[in-house]
Amino acid sequence: MFFTSLFNALPGAVTQGIIWGIMAIGVYITFRILDVADLTVDGSLATGGAVCVMLMRSGVNPWVALLCSLGAGMLAGLVTGLFHTQCGIPAILSGILTQLALYSINLRIMDSKANQPIGVDKYDLLVSQRYVRELNLDNPLPLMLVITVAVIFLLYWFFGTELGCSLRATGANQHMARAQGINTKFNIVLGLMLSNGLVAVSGALLAQYQGSVDINMGRGAIVIGLAAVIIGEVLFGKIFRNFALSLLAVSIGAIIYYIVLQIVLQLGLNTNDLKLLTALIVALFLALPYWQGEVMRKLKRNPATVKGGKENA
Amino acid sequence: MLELKNISKTFNPNTINAKTALDNLSLTLNDGDFVTVIGGNGAGKSTMLNAISGTFYVDSGSILIDGQDVTKLPEYKRASYLGRVFQDPMMGTAPNMQIDENLAIAARRGASRGLKWGISKAEKKQYRKLLEHLELGLEDRMSSKVGLLSGGQRQALTLLMATLKKPKLLLLDEHTAALDPGTAMKVLKISDQIIQENHLTTLMITHNMKDAIAHGNRLIMMDEGHIVLDISGEEKKALTVSDLLAKFSAASGKEEASDKLLLS
Known part of the structure; x- marks a missing residue:
C-alpha cells in the first residue's frame, strides 16, 4: 500500500524537483560561485510566476511569457545588486529589502489578488501537473529535461568565457579580482541578475505546473534551493568535478529533496511541519x-x- | 614612471582614532628603477602602495603613472598599469580556480572581458613554459586548484600573474614576509629574475634590511608617513645595516630608531 501510493506520487515529485532544480541552479550561482547569500529569490520566484501567468491570461504566447519572466527576475536581481554595490547595503539585507518590495509589486502584477489561476483547459501550458503520469508528449518531464540541459549547457559556456571566468574570480577573491582589473561591482550585479532570472523562470514553470500563481509561492524558496545545492554536493561532490556536472548535481539534489519529501509525507508527517x-x-x-x-x-x-x-x- | 606629488591620507579623520598615515609624501621613480622600501611598523609603507593601487583615494595630492593622472581612477581601472603581490599569500590568487585559469585571468588585466572562451590552447602552452621557468613543478599541475598550493608556490604564481602582462609598475608588499626563510629566498630570487628580464619599474617593501640593501638600485626609508632617506647608485651599493641605522637616527632625530627598525 505504502509503495503503490509512493510509486504513484513519484512522477509528480520528480517533475516538481526538476522545476525547482532550475531555481536551485540560480541559488548555486549566488551562493557558491559569487559567495553571496541572496534572499531576493523568495520574492523573484513569485514574480516569475505572476508575470508569466498574467501575460498568458491576456493571450501572450507561453514562450514569450517565459522570456518576460526571465527579464522580470533579472530586474529584481539588478535592484538587489544596486542596493548592495551602489548603496553599500550588506548583501543579505539588500536581498531582504528587494524581497519585501517584491511582495507589493507581485500583488500589483497579480491584479491585487493573492492567487491567480491558469487553467490547463483554457490555456496552452508548457507544463502541467495533470499529465504527469501520461506517457505522451503532454507529459511535462521531457520538456523540463530539455530546459534543464539547455540551462546547464548555457551556464557551462558562460562561465567558461572571459567574462564568466572574471565572475568566478570575483566570487573567489575580490582582492585578486580587482588587482587583475576586474570590475567586481559590475560582476556582482551581473551574477545576481543571472541568478534571479533563472529563479523567475523556475517560478513561471512552477505556476504553470500547479495551474496557478500564489503570492506566497516563494516563501522559504532560498532554503529549498540551498537544500538542493547541499544534497547535490554531499552526494556527488566527490565524483562530479566538472562544472557542468556540478550544476547537474544541483538539479538532481532538488529531485532527491522532493522524493524524500514525498516519502516523509507518506510516512505520516504533518504538512505543517x-x-x-x-x-x-x-x-x-x-x-x-x-x-x-x-x-x-x-x-x-x-x-x-x-x-x-x-x-x- | 611613477610620480607621487604631495599625497596625504588620514584614516578616521576628526575622531580620537585619527591617524595620519601619509603626510605630504612625494616620490618620483624613473623608468627601470627597482626601489626597496623600509621603515618601522606604521611608517606608511603599505599605505603608500595601497594609495598607488587605489585601495582607497588620497585626501590630497596626485598620483601619476607613466604620465597619466590616476588619482581619481578606481582600483580595478588602475590595475591595467600595475602588477601587485601581497603579503598574504591568500590574497593574490583565486583558490577554487585552476592554476591555468588564474593565469588566464591575469593575462587579460586591462583588457575588456567579453564572451570569448576564457583560455586558449596557445595560452596553455605559453603558461606551461613560464611555469617550468619557476622550477617549482607547477607545469605538471596546471589544472590543479590554486587552493592546494603552498604559500611559497602561491606567491611565485602571483608574481607570475602580476608580470604576465608587463605592468608599468610592479608593487611588492612584503611578499616574502609570510614565508619560511628558505622559501622566502627562493621567491626573492624569482622576483629578481623576473624584474631584470622584463626591465620592470618596481617598488618592494621589505622588513629585512639585508634584503633591502642587496636588491634593487635604490632604497628609501619611511617614517611617520613620509620619506626620510633616499639612497641610490654607488652609495647604495656600499651600504651596510649599521650605516642604515645610523642614517635613520640622524634623519628622523630619534634615539630609539634602531630598536624600532630592527624589531619590526
Whole structure:
C-alpha cells in the first residue's frame, strides 16, 4: 500500500524537483560561485510566476511569457545588486529589502489578488501537473529535461568565457579580482541578475505546473534551493568535478529533496511541519563542514588525543 | 614612471582614532628603477602602495603613472598599469580556480572581458613554459586548484600573474614576509629574475634590511608617513645595516630608531 501510493506520487515529485532544480541552479550561482547569500529569490520566484501567468491570461504566447519572466527576475536581481554595490547595503539585507518590495509589486502584477489561476483547459501550458503520469508528449518531464540541459549547457559556456571566468574570480577573491582589473561591482550585479532570472523562470514553470500563481509561492524558496545545492554536493561532490556536472548535481539534489519529501509525507508527517524539517536539515548540512574543521583543529592542537584515540580504537 | 606629488591620507579623520598615515609624501621613480622600501611598523609603507593601487583615494595630492593622472581612477581601472603581490599569500590568487585559469585571468588585466572562451590552447602552452621557468613543478599541475598550493608556490604564481602582462609598475608588499626563510629566498630570487628580464619599474617593501640593501638600485626609508632617506647608485651599493641605522637616527632625530627598525 505504502509503495503503490509512493510509486504513484513519484512522477509528480520528480517533475516538481526538476522545476525547482532550475531555481536551485540560480541559488548555486549566488551562493557558491559569487559567495553571496541572496534572499531576493523568495520574492523573484513569485514574480516569475505572476508575470508569466498574467501575460498568458491576456493571450501572450507561453514562450514569450517565459522570456518576460526571465527579464522580470533579472530586474529584481539588478535592484538587489544596486542596493548592495551602489548603496553599500550588506548583501543579505539588500536581498531582504528587494524581497519585501517584491511582495507589493507581485500583488500589483497579480491584479491585487493573492492567487491567480491558469487553467490547463483554457490555456496552452508548457507544463502541467495533470499529465504527469501520461506517457505522451503532454507529459511535462521531457520538456523540463530539455530546459534543464539547455540551462546547464548555457551556464557551462558562460562561465567558461572571459567574462564568466572574471565572475568566478570575483566570487573567489575580490582582492585578486580587482588587482587583475576586474570590475567586481559590475560582476556582482551581473551574477545576481543571472541568478534571479533563472529563479523567475523556475517560478513561471512552477505556476504553470500547479495551474496557478500564489503570492506566497516563494516563501522559504532560498532554503529549498540551498537544500538542493547541499544534497547535490554531499552526494556527488566527490565524483562530479566538472562544472557542468556540478550544476547537474544541483538539479538532481532538488529531485532527491522532493522524493524524500514525498516519502516523509507518506510516512505520516504533518504538512505543517515541512518547513521546520527542511530548515533543520539545511542547518545541519551547513554546520557539518564547520564541525569537521573544529574537530580537525582540536586534533592538530593536541596530538595526544589522536594517539589516545587510535589506541582506544 | 611613477610620480607621487604631495599625497596625504588620514584614516578616521576628526575622531580620537585619527591617524595620519601619509603626510605630504612625494616620490618620483624613473623608468627601470627597482626601489626597496623600509621603515618601522606604521611608517606608511603599505599605505603608500595601497594609495598607488587605489585601495582607497588620497585626501590630497596626485598620483601619476607613466604620465597619466590616476588619482581619481578606481582600483580595478588602475590595475591595467600595475602588477601587485601581497603579503598574504591568500590574497593574490583565486583558490577554487585552476592554476591555468588564474593565469588566464591575469593575462587579460586591462583588457575588456567579453564572451570569448576564457583560455586558449596557445595560452596553455605559453603558461606551461613560464611555469617550468619557476622550477617549482607547477607545469605538471596546471589544472590543479590554486587552493592546494603552498604559500611559497602561491606567491611565485602571483608574481607570475602580476608580470604576465608587463605592468608599468610592479608593487611588492612584503611578499616574502609570510614565508619560511628558505622559501622566502627562493621567491626573492624569482622576483629578481623576473624584474631584470622584463626591465620592470618596481617598488618592494621589505622588513629585512639585508634584503633591502642587496636588491634593487635604490632604497628609501619611511617614517611617520613620509620619506626620510633616499639612497641610490654607488652609495647604495656600499651600504651596510649599521650605516642604515645610523642614517635613520640622524634623519628622523630619534634615539630609539634602531630598536624600532630592527624589531619590526
